[in-house]
Amino acid sequence: MVERIARAVRRFAPAAILAASVLALLIMRASDWRGDEYTYSAMARAVGEWLRGSVSGRQAMQAIFGTGWFMPGIALIGAPPFVLTDDPPHWLQRGWLLAINLGLTALLIRRFARQFGPRHAALAMLFPGLAAGWYFSALSWFPEITAGLLSTLALLAGWRCAVRISRGSLPEWQDVAAMEVCLIAALYLRGPALLLALALNGFLILLAVLAMRGALPRLAAGCLAIALALAPWSIAASRHFDATVITTTNVPLVLADGFGDPARTCFGRCPAGRDIWPAWQFAQGRAAQTGENPLVVERRMMRASLSGLSPRTYLRTVRANFARFLFEPSHVARLFEPVMHGVPPGMRAGLLAFVALATWLLYAPMLAALLLANVARLRGGDGQRLQSLLIKLGTAAAFAQPFVHKSSGRYWVAFAPLMAWSAALLIAAWRDRPGHRRHSAVAGVLDAAQTTYAAAFALAALVLLAA
Incomplete structure (x- = not known):
């Protein structure tokens, strides 16, 4: 059978x-893009434009690094349509x-x-x-x-x-x-x-x-x-x-978002927004004010957010x-x-x-x-x-x-x-x-x-x- x-x-x-x-x-x-698709598509576009000679390798790498939240593989896999045309x-x-x-x-x-x-x-x-x-x-x-x-x-x-x-x-x-x-x-x-x-x-x-x-x-x-x-x-x-950075940079913000206290993540409550973007923007702003590395700020934000987490x-x-x-x-x-x-x-x-x-x-x-x-x-x-x-x-x-x-x-x-x-x-x-x-x-x-x-x-x- x-x-x-x-x-x-x-x-x-x-x-x-x-x-x-x-x-x-x-x-x-x-169908339009949803969520992370916007970033992945933009990364692939950067690689495609570099392969066509429209942008420099440095510009393409800037787009691929972005916030540091994503690995570059999908940009490489998704690049061919952008090699064929600038707006597939x-x-x-x-x-x-x-x-x-x-x-x-x-x-x-x-x-x-x-x-x-x-x-x-x-x-x-x-x-x-x-x-x-x-x-x-x-x-x-x-x-x-x-x-x-x-x-x-x-x-x-x-x-x-x-x-x-x-x-x-x-x-x-x-x-x-x-x-x-x-x-x-x-x-x-x-x-x-x-x-x-x-x-x-x-x-x-x-x-x-x-x-x-x-x-x-x-x-x-x-x-x-x-x-x-x-x-x-x-x-x-x-x-x-x-x-x-071993792979990506988003671990502190992901842990804070998933398990922390929203009222503490941005040393207080973060501004309204989608996903971890408000916390990332806050870290960028605080780093610009203090001269710290934004990733150091993010780790401090994570510790503050998780400080009251019980088992x-x-x-x-x-x-x-x-x-x-x-x-x-x-x-x-x-x-x-x-x-x-x-x-x-x-x-x-x-x-x-x-x-x-x-x-x-x-x-x-x-x-x-x-x-x-x-x-x-x-x-x-x-x-x-x-x-x-x-x-x-x-x-x-x-x-x-x-x-x-x-x-x-x-x-x-x-x-x-x-x-x-x-x-x-x-x-x-x-x-x-x-x-x-x-x-x-x-x-x-x-x-x-x-x-x-x-x-x-x-x-x-x-x-x-x-x-």
Whole structure:
């Protein structure tokens, strides 16, 4: 039964994904930018104008640095339409971004098929490929989908490395390189990908210490590659802002906005405005008055805002963040409703209701699969054990966000591939035959790691629910 469904999905899903892509582009073709899209588009415009010779490299870098809140990857990816023309229409920009995300999705599906077989590939086609809400993010400037796809490709390459290490073999150079390239690309799209890069490399190094120490030089070379790739941005950003910057500069204001007291953030209440812009403008003004570095002012603002934060209030805020983070999968579609000029106003509510329903029908079981995979201990051979641990590692990296950031339903698309992977793995574990299992000398350690993580995950959930 499962195999017949998988075959049907593989047969019909590509046409359905293509049709959904065309329909979504028609719906969004005339939509204005929302929120961070203005900044991302301006960054890409600067790169495109530099490539056309309209502005100097210095001017382009000034636009890319901006406030320091964003990594430059989306500017590089989104630049080609601005190379073709100085004012590309919105539909061309959105279509280009959709094409990139569909291309990475196709690459991920192919990799799932090669590593784990057609069942995994079918689940990756089904979700998020047939989740209606996914396309609104795929057509936007928001980098979460692209970074999430690259992060999952890195985890798959990490799995190939881990399997060989667990069996006492050296990881292939091309697998180490593929993992690090995907991590670097994801990191240049989103600063929080640094957490995954550290966790995945740390996991492989620990596994090598236990099972195959000869793999350590190759893994160390991979870590060095990430450091060298990130260094140009970090050095340039640090010079531009005259302060140490690893990825982005917005952490103090984000923490103050997400968890602090609004009456204290600007050493009093901040002026009215959207998001963290009023606090940033206040910091710029105060720095101009005092001669301090604005980033130093922002850190003082953060400390003032968080000074009265109690553990209970923090946990309740994190719980509210998770509620939005996990249970608003049509958030981005609703975000575009006021500017969805390609759809008559009278039809927008009905369209969004359909999008929400169609998304939830797939999203709910896939979310359940992800949560179950995070508390399950799978023992169907080392391959399953390592899949289970890497899904857990990827989830932990993604789920760190609500602990440090005011979160929303915009971000689920970043870990959507992990949801499909979890569902495929659980089905495989259910149908696994004991005779097909292969165990290594570190199988017991992998089982203990799964058990420890599952207990910590469940405990964290209980603490948040009880707060």
